[in-house]
Amino acid sequence: MALVHAVLNGRLAVSGIYKERLATCTTCLACEAACPSNVPVTEIIQAAKEQVVADSGRGIVSSLIASMVKRPALFRVAARFAPVALHYSRQGSGDRVQSSEGAPGRRESSRFPRLKHSRAGFVKSSKKTGRRGSVAFFPGCAIEHVQHDIGAATIRVLNTIGYDVIVPDDLKCCGRPLLSLGDRQAAQEVAAHNAALFETLEVEAIVTSCASCGLTFKKDYPKLLQPGVKAPVVLDIHEFLAGRIAGIKLNLISKSVTIHDPCHLGRGQGLSRTVRDLLRTIPGLTLAEMKDPDRCCGFGGVMRITHRELSDGIAVDKVNNIIATRAAVVATGCPGCCMQIADALKRHGSEIAVVHPVQLLEEALIKG
Numbered sequence: 001m002a003l004v005h006a007v008l009n010g011r012l013a014v015s016g017i018y019k020e021r022l023a024t025c026t027t028c029l030a031c032e033a034a035c036p037s038n039v040p041v042t043e044i045i046q047a048a049k050e051q052v053v054a055d056s057g058r059g060i061v062s063s064l065i066a067s068m069v070k071r072p073a074l075f076r077v078a079a080r081f082a083p084v085a086l087h088y089s090r091q092g093s094g095d096r097v098q099s100s101e102g103a104p105g106r107r108e109s110s111r112f113p114r115l116k117h118s119r120a121g122f123v124k125s126s127k128k129t130g131r132r133g134s135v136a137f138f139p140g141c142a143i144e145h146v147q148h149d150i151g152a153a154t155i156r157v158l159n160t161i162g163y164d165v166i167v168p169d170d171l172k173c174c175g176r177p178l179l180s181l182g183d184r185q186a187a188q189e190v191a192a193h194n195a196a197l198f199e200t201l202e203v204e205a206i207v208t209s210c211a212s213c214g215l216t217f218k219k220d221y222p223k224l225l226q227p228g229v230k231a232p233v234v235l236d237i238h239e240f241l242a243g244r245i246a247g248i249k250l251n252l253i254s255k256s257v258t259i260h261d262p263c264h265l266g267r268g269q270g271l272s273r274t275v276r277d278l279l280r281t282i283p284g285l286t287l288a289e290m291k292d293p294d295r296c297c298g299f300g301g302v303m304r305i306t307h308r309e310l311s312d313g314i315a316v317d318k319v320n321n322i323i324a325t326r327a328a329v330v331a332t333g334c335p336g337c338c339m340q341i342a343d344a345l346k347r348h349g350s351e352i353a354v355v356h357p358v359q360l361l362e363e364a365l366i367k368g
Contacts, residue, residue, distance in 0.1 A: 023306055024303060026300030134164040135158060135165055138194075139171075146339070147335045150335055153356065154207075154237055154358050176301065179220060180302040188224045191225055205235050206232055207237050209335075217231070218234065219268070238278055238333060251363075254285075255284070255286070256326070257329045260297060261332075264334065265334060285360070293321075296314060297340045298312065299336040318344065322341070327352065330352055338354050
């Protein structure tokens with residue numbers, strides 16, 4: 001805060017060191033939660049990042065990400081190199097995240113049902129009669145390109161409890177990586193695109209299984225969109241299911257599970273209790289709370305790319321707390337946290353499985 005204040009007042013110039021300090025923020029929101037004066041630290045850092053870009057232009061990384069976000073085909077190609085960019089081994093990240101059955105994370109032969117525009121409107125992923133309604137699913141980049149199982153599990157859970165699911169064609173990144181880089185203009189462009197697309201949907205709700213995407217829609221879209229443009233109402237999958245899973249038969253799952261609260265789901269959206277209440281509906285599931293479940297795992301999105309050692313260091317305490325619970329599974333509602341924790345557990349020689357809570361619900365609904 002002192003550095004930002006000094007630069008804004010002209011007492012210090014924008015330097016490499018200053019940019020470095022801004023880039024080490026994981027946007028975990030812990031500083032805001034702890035501040036007795038309610039200083040909007042994250043917003044100040046975001047404004048500082050945007051000022052740097054406005055003064056000195058986009059950097060190479062920002063320009064590349066902006067180009068990929070605007071060109072989905074290019075993004076799909078680049079996603080093949082995501083483990084390299086994020087400094088994860090294939091075996092240690094997405095491929096090690098567990099499937100709903102508890103086996104090493106399986107890969108779908110194709111992405112979860114990809115649905116296209118047609119003259120009749122959107123094609124739905126289920127055509128059973130007696131349905132409860134239709135929802136749209138926003139997968140986000142991590143699920144779309146790396147962790148397909150989470151998307152597939154989300155759709156299967158929604159289908160099983162009676163909802164048709166549509167995945168609109170031509171969705172773009174929510175814009176979170178662009179905001180992390182201070183590229184507000186590019187973030188505004190994708191926000192406008194997604195908002196216009198969502199406006200055409202006739203669904204009961206729009207849901208996402210990515211904590212960071214959900215926070216971006218709720219917190220940032222109202223500020224990114226032009227005045228008069230309605231920000232889409234997007235629900236995290238946990239809050240959507242919370243009032244709709246009651247009365248549905250769930251199968252027994254005899255597992256001990258500990259929960260990591262993603263920063264953007266817990267502090268960001270206030271859904272930590274909702275996640276626990278959902279998992280407690282699964283018969284046989286035992287929750288083993290870890291120490292500091294809301295402590296950041298260190299993923300930090302773009303920060304993971306640029307500051308691997310810092311990211312790995314933050315993950316150490318998280319992994320130690322997970323292992324101390326002796327749980328068989330750690331559940332977390334953020335694809336980025338899934339990759340980060342799976343990789344960190346691998347480096348510690350642990351076999352604890354990593355899942356998204358929706359994958360446990362999928363197992364309880366479909367098992368047997």
